[in-house]
Amino acid sequence: MADHPSTFGGTPLDTDEDAWEDRAALHNKASSDGIISGGNALRRGTFAEMIRHIAMLPEDERRDYVIEKKGDREYSAEEAMALASRDDFPKA
Template sequence: MSDHPSTYDGTPEKSGPMAWDDRASLHRADDGQGVFDGANALNRGTFAEMIRHLTRLPEEERGKYVIQKAGDRQYTSSEAAMLATRDDFPAEAES
């Protein structure tokens, strides 16, 4: 279940576990957002995939990016690094 705002009062619904499979995209932190924010995405995938991608970048580069998760919630590189250490963070699928 995703953590998007409900239609009532615009507050996030309490969905329990983190929604690792929600849609997400990687953006430059300074891309300006705005009306065409979706077109500014550098990469797209699940929330877990974007966390993995961001945490694999060199540490000095990570701060230049944010993850935009479904429901218009942004996660900084430090938040992504913390989420990657959670016990419930999904293991990477083997090819």
Template sequence: MTDHPSTYSADDTFREGVQWDDRASLHIAHDGQGIFDSMKGLRRGSLAELVAQVASMPEEERRKYVIQKAGDHKLGNAEIMALAARDDFPLR
């Protein structure tokens, strides 16, 4: 999982593993997206912080949210919980 690739020299743009400190935002799962999507974020933080927040919610509650990660990747409930269960998850 990487952030946006560099357009300057394009050197060293791929990093192995999960970049837990990548920028991310928490959204309602079906908030309509659109041109104002970034303004609809409920919270911003690192990927690790938002995964920890959603993983700590009751199952019914966490299904209402998605995490949008820098690089235009949207994480649903299954992917969020898989990240929270990883051995290298930094916020246990």
């Protein structure tokens, strides 16, 4: 997750590191009109905090949200829930 390239056209390193402390933002998919930007973030914090927030939502509401993580990678609610269930996911 943390292995995004640091240069234009660079190749990501495969360190197999999960960067739970990377900066992230929670977005409502409907209000973003398909464009996720820092200006329409509902909440900001670490990647782990945003995953925890989605996990606390009622199951039928989760699909309305996405997480944008440092490096411009977006995670769906389904991906967030899969990450939250991992053994190495940090507990609060």
